[in-house]
Every structure is written in structure tokens, then in C-alpha cells.
Amino acid sequence: MSIRDLARHLNISIGTVSRALNGKSDVNAETRERVFLAAKELGYVPNQSGRSLRQGTTNTIGFMIESSIETADNGGSFFMPVFEGVQSVFRRHQLDLVALLCGTDEDPGAYLNRIVGRRFVDGLIISATMRNDPRIALLLERKIPFVTLGRSNIGGQYPWIDLDFEGVAATAVTRLLNFGHREIAIGVPASDINLGYIFVEGYKRALSDHGIGFDPGLVFPASGNEEGGYQVASAMLSQKRMPTAVILVNENMAIGLYRRFYEAGIHPGRDVAVIGFRESTQSRFLSPTLTCFRISLRDLGIKLAEALLSTMPAFMGNYPQDSIELVWPMELVPGESDHLCMEPS
Amino acid sequence: MSIRDLARHLNISIGTVSRALNGKSDVNAETRERVFLAAKELGYVPNQSGRSLRQGTTNTIGFMIESSIETADNGGSFFMPVFEGVQSVFRRHQLDLVALLCGTDEDPGAYLNRIVGRRFVDGLIISATMRNDPRIALLLERKIPFVTLGRSNIGGQYPWIDLDFEGVAATAVTRLLNFGHREIAIGVPASDINLGYIFVEGYKRALSDHGIGFDPGLVFPASGNEEGGYQVASAMLSQKRMPTAVILVNENMAIGLYRRFYEAGIHPGRDVAVIGFRESTQSRFLSPTLTCFRISLRDLGIKLAEALLSTMPAFMGNYPQDSIELVWPMELVPGESDHLCMEPS
DNA sequence: ATGGCGTCCGTAAACGTTTACGATTTCAAC
């Protein structure tokens, strides 16, 4: 069922059929009608390879998601809504969105190289940005439109959107300081992912803004799952003076942290303050409920899509041209886990 | 950088270049060497559209994942490892795997129709199988190779793999009966997804095997997240005689269930027995740790991939031909949540 | 009658591959 069959069936040339289906102007209204009718009747759908080959564009966008240890456990609840938002925009432009999950045993750079080499996608959304991400250089050089979810420290002209980890860290620190805490720990991802650095930056800045010195011993690197939270709690317990508060970069860590503290007879929200990230169904049902930060993930996805479209030649007209560099705000959702005031010592 | 450029650069014909790269036999070893070298040097990667058009095959497989309410919250931790397993097999055959996430506001049937119409993939893995899944009929009719993760009740010749929910339900029921429980509740997904039916089937069968009558009032439909677990607990509490045990089909529900019971002053693992599904990092760090069932998700993915390959003409030689209909076993992992014995009343 | 213009449609080239087929060379065997 190719366009040739359709043309034969209608007794017109394939050129006219193509023009009719693609909404070109130089085709009779009645002819167009007949073409559309016959196409629906015979179930004709244009072959993607054919049109890709001709017009050098695939009409698909790739969303590259890491399936690393860090994201494996909470990846779904984070990426699914983002993906939804992205997709809702692309659907309006007849663009298909596919998720590219790079396996843990494959180098992301090599994987990406294969993808762009094959001309598999017209554009890319990249997540889990590293500090010096080789993928960015590759895409810039190959001139593939892309947008990153997460800042990098690589220069160049490309849009990015990042969560406001610095703001989150600052808000959390200020809140805890106001509650009287002075020794505030943070649990950050142990990997090279950029958010860790930014998080620590915000933490440091907020402390110094309040005239508190930075103690490197209060920064606990750990993996971003329950196991990591458990280890952070263990590390806190083994300090000679246990910190009275802790900020986590991942809400799954909170479960492990809670567990460890319960084992030690310490009640989060009563004996130690916990602020987590990110708000989810989970955070509302933990005991105590977790004070954390809310993101509108769907809106984030929509913005990502728009940022990408604004760099794609075929769509640049519809979207503002100024390159997007956006720090995505988050809103604190108070829970029960940090409701304790300290006497300033 | 097309094959033509590469051929010009080497002063040989494009046919020879193609044959060299594709490992055909009628090409000189030294020539092949030169071709590979030049390809690597110039960064040549064959254009996918071109080869797809010519050989009618795209070398990509689609993994269709629902982003429905049910799977949104725990979808990541479930699908990522499966995906990894699938990918590890396909990589060996030069097949690219893409995840197709059907948006909640889009009909899965229509979405699939577009995908197969465009000849976007050579084969498909379908998850979240419905009882009467229209996608299966479509794929059978179009003769697209596919495998489903989850049984359907549609006949026909296609491979499927499903988790052994019946076995899980039976094991859980038997275990709880041995602990002396007689009123065992279950929380099952409220949607039309097939696993719910199978789960209830296993539950019923295990009860009747032990001569216990089936009480429909002990089946609590709910969504598969924390909210759902909370509601199940509420419903249990409002019974005139509260069930002494509960089986959950989703481990995220356990968190909500725990929460609701704590609010009511009831301790899971002491006052009420809980068995959940599926084992995860989470289940080991809850308090009490959750008795649940373990799956080897990566192996499941590998088996899915092999099942699909066995139905694809290009690979049928390498894989056994007998159609695969597999019930995937799961292993009970005892936790603290069901360690309580009842005096038989 | 001629020219010009607008509408509609057919023709054919092009996109980048793969592959059937035939051409050329080499080499051994008769």
C-alpha cells in the first residue's frame, strides 16, 4: 500500500496525491477530497523512511534518559510526567517522541553518536547532564538541535532548563536556621552529575549569607536511593555531635534515612529535622510526612519542548528566538518531618 | 558524509563499500580493511532512512510503555531493568530499542496504529496488556512481530510472558493461612488491566483449595499508588470485623497502607499482616520491612527479547521456533510485615 | 487573433542505501 497504489486506484499521478495529502495549494479542492477519502479507505499511511530520505528529516524527537543507578529507582515517577508534557507539545506538530534509554553498560557518548549518525532523530532532549558532558560538544559540532535538562559547564549556544537546586538548598537552609538549627547535614549524589555541585553551592552560599561557616564534614555523598539514605543516617549517627537537621536531594533517600533513625530510636520530625526533595505521592504518605519541594513536571516538559522547537529550523517561526536558559522554580511544601525547633546552643 | 563520499574518497564503487561494511563475502580482505578504516576516520554512519527504504526493515524495536496512573509512580523502577535486559539482547543484533510512551490523553490503539502505519519499527513489545486488548488484534492482522508482557484473553499465535500472579496470590494466601489468618483482604488495581483478574483468580483458588469460602467484601479495588494503599487501609478499618491480613499487588501501596494504620494506632507486622508485591530497594527499608516477591527483571527482559526475535523472520534461525507462552516465577522474600501468628478463632 | 496569467496536474529527478547481475581478472587444469 504505497503512494503509487493509491495513485493508480484514483487514476491520478503520484505527485498530485502527495501534494494533496501534504496540503499544498496547487491542487483542486475536489481532487484533494477524493485523495483523503481513498487514503482513509485503503488505510494508506506514508512510509516514514521514504519521506525521511527525501526531505532529510525524520519527524521524530529523541528524549535521552539515563538508566543509571541514580535514576533507576525514581526515574519513572520523575520522567513520565515530563515526557507527557513534552509529548503534548510535539503531538501538535506531528512529531513523534521516542525515549532513548542508554544502558548502564554502554557509554552515553557512543550511544548518542550512533543515534545522530543514523539520522534517527531531528532533535534531542538530554537529561542527567554531567559537568563536562561530552554529548553537548558532539551535538554542537554536528549541529543537531537539542536542549538539556540540567545545566552543564560547557559554553556554547544551546537552550537548557535546570531545576533551581541552588534556590532549593538556600530555602531549606534558611528555614532550618530559622528553626534554630546550626549543624545541618546534606546528602548529595556521589556521581558526577551536575546537580550535586549546584546543590552544594546553594548550601554553602546560604550558610555564608547567614554568617555560618561551611563544614565539609557535613556533606555526605551517597547514592540516590533508600540505601543511600540509610548510609547518610548511619554517617550522621557516627559523628561525635550528630547534626540536628539534614537535607536530602532525593525523596527515596528519606525512606532509608527514616529506617536507620528508627533503628537507633530516633524519630525524624521530633529528634531530627529532615527536608527532602522532591514532592511526590510518597512524600505525603510517609510517617512523618516529608517537607519537600514541588515541581510542575508536566509544565517543565512543555517548556523543554518549546525550547527545543525554537532551535529547529522548521519551527523557528512559531517560537521565540531568544535562547532559553531557564532556572525552574520549585515551591516548598511543608510536612511534618522538620517541625522541631532547637534551642540555639 | 554519505556512502558516495566515502566511495569517492577511496576510489572504489559505492557497491563495494556497502558490501564491505555489511560483511558480504565477495570483497577483498584488504579492501574491506581500507573501507572500515576510512569509515571510522571520516565518521561515516549509514543513513537509516536509506537502508530502511531499501530493505524494508528499520532495525529498531519499540517497547510500548503505558504512562497511566497505575504505572506512573512505580513504572520507572519496574521498566528500567526490564528495558536493560531487552536492550542487552538487541544490541548484539544491531537492533535499536526505543521506548514508546503513549500519553494518557491518547488512545493506545490509535497510537499504535500510527507507529505501525509509518513502518517505524520491525517489532514491538507491549506491556500493560488489557483483558481484551485491541492492540493484539491489530498487530496480528498487520503481521507485525510482537510479544506481550502480560497475558490477554485474545487467542492467536503470539508469544507472551506474564508474571505468575496466580502463584504469588496462592503462595501469599497459603502462608497467611498457615499463620492462622482466616480473613485475608487483597488490594487490587481498579483498572481493566489483566493482572487484577489473574490475581483475584489465584486468591480465590488458594482459598478454596484450603476449604475457605470467598468473601467478595475482602477484595478492595484501588489505584496502585500510596493513595490507593491508604484507601485500602481505610476500607479495612471500616469493616465491622477488620481483616487480620492483607495482600497488596503493588509495593507503593504499602507506604500508604502503613501510614493509615499508624494513624489508627495499628502496627503493621504486629497487629496486622501485610504481604506486598514487588520486592525493591524500598521494601527492604520500610518499617517494618515488607514481605514480598522478588523478580529478576533483567532476565525477564532478556526472555522477552528472545521471544520477540524468535518470531522475526530475519532472526528465526538463531532462536527456537516453538511459540513462547511463559509464566514468570517469583520468589517470596520474607520481611517483618507478616510476622504475626493468629490464634485460630 | 494574440498574449498573458492563473489553475491544476504530470514528469522526472533526487534522497542514501542494498543487491542482482554482469564484467573483468586471475589461476589452475586440461
Place this chain on the structure above:
DNA sequence: GTTGAAATCGTAAACGTTTACGGACGCCAT
């Protein structure tokens, strides 16, 4: 020296589209 087979390579067609170009036709103004 002729033949045949094997090895190696070039040629060209084909896959299904889109699109630049030009042709046919009708209409109106000159």
C-alpha cells in the same frame, strides 16, 4: 592454448517519498 571456476568489483535498478519544473487548459484583456 583453451576452458572453467573462483575472486573481486562496477553498474544500475529499486525502495517510497517530495518537489522543482514545465505543460495543458481556460479565461480575460488587448
